[in-house]
Amino acid sequence: MRSPHVVVVMGVAGTGKSTIGRLLAARLGVPYAEGDDFHPEANIAKMSAGVPLDDGDRWPWLDAVGAWAHGRAGLGGVAGCSALKRSYRDRLRAAAPGLVFLHLSGDRELIEGRMARRQGHFMPTALLDSQFATLQPLQADEPGVAVDVSGTPDEITERAVAALGTLDGPSA
Incomplete structure (x- = not known):
């Protein structure tokens, strides 16, 4: 991996953005920022109540x-x-050109099972749909x-590092 990029680990809730993001950052020797920490309290309260955010909440x-x-x-x-929509990713790239996205993806059943097992997180499984x-x-x-998010966190991280290494130009 050559020049250091900022990698945004994206995907729906429960795909392991925090876990894989931390492992990837450690592997790359760069800092990790938890996206949830950037949410205002009003957003967290809304999601905790099972109410999806709208674009006005997300900007x-x-x-x-x-x-x-x-x-x-x-x-x-x-x-x-999460960067779920193209318009969200465009907004992130407008602020920080050169961003690279790592989309963690998997089937709904696997992700719902992981969400059901995690504790202490504000996002309920009801919002997965x-x-x-x-x-x-x-x-x-x-x-x-x-x-793909099947497998262990270490396996997913290894796949992520390999996949990021295939990008054209300077790599993550």
Whole structure:
């Protein structure tokens, strides 16, 4: 891996963005930023109540993640951020050109099972349907790769490192 990029680990809730993001950051020797930490309290309260966020809720959050990524330009970093829609990823790239996306993907049954087992997280499994309905996978013109989330966190991280290494130009 050559020049340090900022990698945004994206996907629906329960795909392992935090776990894989931390492992990837450690593997790359760069800092990790938890996307959930950028949410205002109102967003967390809304999601905790089982109410999906709308775009108006997401813009300030995306701007905060984008500002962090902008500050890491040329230094590298990994941030977890669902970035479910193309317009969200476009907004992140506008703030921090050169972002690379790692889309963690998997089938609904696997992801729902993982969500049901995790503890202490504000996102209820009831919102998983809205996450899948909102998801717009990476398009061919977007810099990034998709990695399946089946397997152990270490296996997923290894696949992510290998996939990121295939990107054209400077790699993550």
